[in-house]
Amino acid sequence: MPDITRTGTAKTETTTFREVMAEIVQRITEGPWGPGTLLPGEVELAEAFGCSRTTMNRALREVSELGFLDRKRKAGTRVRMAPIRQARFEMPVVRAEIEKTGAVYGYQLVSSAVVVAPEWLRLRMGLKARAHVVHLLCLHFADGVAFQLEDRWINAGALPQALQQDFTESGPNEWLVATVPFSEVEISFLAQAADAGMVAHLDHALGDPVFCVERATWWQNAAVTLVTLAHRRGYRMTTRY
Amino acid sequence: MPDITRTGTAKTETTTFREVMAEIVQRITEGPWGPGTLLPGEVELAEAFGCSRTTMNRALREVSELGFLDRKRKAGTRVRMAPIRQARFEMPVVRAEIEKTGAVYGYQLVSSAVVVAPEWLRLRMGLKARAHVVHLLCLHFADGVAFQLEDRWINAGALPQALQQDFTESGPNEWLVATVPFSEVEISFLAQAADAGMVAHLDHALGDPVFCVERATWWQNAAVTLVTLAHRRGYRMTTRY
DNA sequence: CGACTCCTTATGTGTAGACATAATAAACAT
DNA sequence: ATGTTTATTATGTCTACACATAAGGAGTCG
Structure with missing residues (x-):
C-alpha cells in the first residue's frame, strides 16, 4: 500500500x-x-x-x-539502578529573588574602601603581590528587614572602572553582571560562624551558624571578584523535583 | 580503488x-x-x-x-542580558562521593530505634498521629576519619520492611535507593549549630556552624524518609562552570 | 482611539534516510 | 591461552523537507 x-x-x-x-x-x-x-x-x-x-x-x-x-x-x-539525583539551583540576582516573594527590595551600602589585597585573598584569587582591591559591604533588605549581607572584593587590576563606580544607590552585583557578563564562576555553599559584621547587620549572635554562598569569578583567567553572601537566621536554600 | x-x-x-x-x-x-x-x-x-x-x-x-x-x-x-547562573550539584551516594576522592569508605551504625514520630516530624512529613518511624544515626568515614553524620527517619507506615532491615553493615540510603528508587525529593542546604550528636561523632564543638543537607522524599504522596546529613568542619559544597 | 481579525514570521517539532562512531563479540593468529 | 583483527550493532548525528504554533504587526472597524 x-x-x-x-x-x-x-x-x-x-x-x-x-x-x-x-x-x-x-x-x-x-x-x-x-x-x-x-x-x-x-x-x-x-x-x-x-x-x-x-x-x-x-x-x-x-x-x-x-x-x-x-x-x-x-x-x-x-x-539506572538509582537515578542520578541532581540539585539544580538557579541563582538570580538578590533583587529578583526578593521581589519574586512579593517583598519590597531595599539596598544599602555599608562600607567601601580601596585596600591592598590581604594575603588570604591573594592566594584565593591568584592576585599579584600588593594588588589593589575594592572592598565593599552591602546590605539587601526584604520589606525593610535585612536579608543578606554581601561582603565583596573586586580586583582593581582587572577592573579599574570599579574605583570610580558609585555603589551607594545600587549593588555591585548588578553593575558587575552588566560589565562582565560572561565570566567563569565557582560557587560554594558553606556554614560559617557569625562574625562582628554579620552580628551588626543581620539578626545573628556572635558565633551563630550562618548559611553562606561564596562566589568567585574570573574573566579570561584574570580574577574579577570574590563575594560572600551571608544570609539571615534560618535561611535555607531549597529545591524540589 | x-x-x-x-x-x-x-x-x-x-x-x-x-x-x-x-x-x-x-x-x-x-x-x-x-x-x-x-x-x-x-x-x-x-x-x-x-x-x-x-x-x-x-x-x-x-x-x-x-x-x-x-x-x-x-x-x-x-x-540574555545576564546569563542565567545555575548551580548544579549532582548528589551521589556518600560512598561514591568519598571513593571518588580516592579515600577508603567506612560505615558505622551509631544507633537505631523504633519510635513514635515526634510532633515536628509529623508536621514536616505529614504523618498520621502516633505514626511509627525508624530513627537511625549513622556515620560515614573517609580514610577512617568521620566525614558525615546521617540522622535519618524512615516512615514505618509506608515502608514496614524497614523494621526488619539490618543497617549495621551498610547504610539505609543504599537500601532505600534500591527499594524506592524513584521518589519525589526535596533538598535543602542550611547551616545548623552543632548539637551533642555532632560533637560526639564529628570534629565539632558545641554550637559550631555545621553545613547540613536535608533531604525529604515521598513516594506516591506518602512520606518515605527524612534525613539530615551533617558534614565535618570546613566542608563546602562547590561547583564550577 | 482601542479592540479585533488576519497575515507573516521565527521557532518548535515530526519524518525518512544516510553515514559516523564506539563498543562488544566473534574470528583469527601467535 | 592470549593478544589482535574484523564484523556487527546500537546509539549519535547530519540532511532535506514539511507542517505546527506562538506572537508580533498591519490592517480593519466600531
Missing part, C-alpha cells in the same frame, strides 16, 4: 517526543521497566510507539538527561 | 552541532554578540555556518539551555 500524503487531515496524530518521554518515564517509575532493565533498541521502540527513530532518539536522550537512563553505543539503553 | 567514500580522506567536513555551539558561545562571550543582541534567524545562520537548519536548531537550543540565549517564536533568538 504505497503511502499517500500523510499530510491530508488536520489534527496531529503524530506522537510527540514529549508524550513518548512521559510514557517512558512512567514505565520506569511505575511500570515494567524497573532499575537495571535493558530497553529495546531505538528502532524497535519507535515502531512500538508509532513514531520515527528520530523522535524516539530525542525522547530517550532527554529522559537520559533527567538522570533515569544510561545510554552507550552498542551496549544499548539501560535504566 | 573505485570507491570514493568520503571517509577515506579528511575528517568529516560536516559541521557538527558541537562545533556550532562552541562558535556561538564564543561569539557571545568574546565576540560580536554582546548581551541583548538579536541573532539572525535559524535559516540564515545555518547558511552562514554551512549546516542544515536542523543542526543549527539543535545548537541554538542547547546553548539556550546553558542559559545564554532566550528564544521565542516569532520574536527570535536574543542573547
Whole structure:
C-alpha cells in the first residue's frame, strides 16, 4: 500500500517526543521497566510507539538527561539502578529573588574602601603581590528587614572602572553582571560562624551558624571578584523535583 | 580503488552541532554578540555556518539551555542580558562521593530505634498521629576519619520492611535507593549549630556552624524518609562552570 | 482611539534516510 | 591461552523537507 500524503487531515496524530518521554518515564517509575532493565533498541521502540527513530532518539536522550537512563553505543539503553539525583539551583540576582516573594527590595551600602589585597585573598584569587582591591559591604533588605549581607572584593587590576563606580544607590552585583557578563564562576555553599559584621547587620549572635554562598569569578583567567553572601537566621536554600 | 567514500580522506567536513555551539558561545562571550543582541534567524545562520537548519536548531537550543540565549517564536533568538547562573550539584551516594576522592569508605551504625514520630516530624512529613518511624544515626568515614553524620527517619507506615532491615553493615540510603528508587525529593542546604550528636561523632564543638543537607522524599504522596546529613568542619559544597 | 481579525514570521517539532562512531563479540593468529 | 583483527550493532548525528504554533504587526472597524 504505497503511502499517500500523510499530510491530508488536520489534527496531529503524530506522537510527540514529549508524550513518548512521559510514557517512558512512567514505565520506569511505575511500570515494567524497573532499575537495571535493558530497553529495546531505538528502532524497535519507535515502531512500538508509532513514531520515527528520530523522535524516539530525542525522547530517550532527554529522559537520559533527567538522570533515569544510561545510554552507550552498542551496549544499548539501560535504566539506572538509582537515578542520578541532581540539585539544580538557579541563582538570580538578590533583587529578583526578593521581589519574586512579593517583598519590597531595599539596598544599602555599608562600607567601601580601596585596600591592598590581604594575603588570604591573594592566594584565593591568584592576585599579584600588593594588588589593589575594592572592598565593599552591602546590605539587601526584604520589606525593610535585612536579608543578606554581601561582603565583596573586586580586583582593581582587572577592573579599574570599579574605583570610580558609585555603589551607594545600587549593588555591585548588578553593575558587575552588566560589565562582565560572561565570566567563569565557582560557587560554594558553606556554614560559617557569625562574625562582628554579620552580628551588626543581620539578626545573628556572635558565633551563630550562618548559611553562606561564596562566589568567585574570573574573566579570561584574570580574577574579577570574590563575594560572600551571608544570609539571615534560618535561611535555607531549597529545591524540589 | 573505485570507491570514493568520503571517509577515506579528511575528517568529516560536516559541521557538527558541537562545533556550532562552541562558535556561538564564543561569539557571545568574546565576540560580536554582546548581551541583548538579536541573532539572525535559524535559516540564515545555518547558511552562514554551512549546516542544515536542523543542526543549527539543535545548537541554538542547547546553548539556550546553558542559559545564554532566550528564544521565542516569532520574536527570535536574543542573547540574555545576564546569563542565567545555575548551580548544579549532582548528589551521589556518600560512598561514591568519598571513593571518588580516592579515600577508603567506612560505615558505622551509631544507633537505631523504633519510635513514635515526634510532633515536628509529623508536621514536616505529614504523618498520621502516633505514626511509627525508624530513627537511625549513622556515620560515614573517609580514610577512617568521620566525614558525615546521617540522622535519618524512615516512615514505618509506608515502608514496614524497614523494621526488619539490618543497617549495621551498610547504610539505609543504599537500601532505600534500591527499594524506592524513584521518589519525589526535596533538598535543602542550611547551616545548623552543632548539637551533642555532632560533637560526639564529628570534629565539632558545641554550637559550631555545621553545613547540613536535608533531604525529604515521598513516594506516591506518602512520606518515605527524612534525613539530615551533617558534614565535618570546613566542608563546602562547590561547583564550577 | 482601542479592540479585533488576519497575515507573516521565527521557532518548535515530526519524518525518512544516510553515514559516523564506539563498543562488544566473534574470528583469527601467535 | 592470549593478544589482535574484523564484523556487527546500537546509539549519535547530519540532511532535506514539511507542517505546527506562538506572537508580533498591519490592517480593519466600531
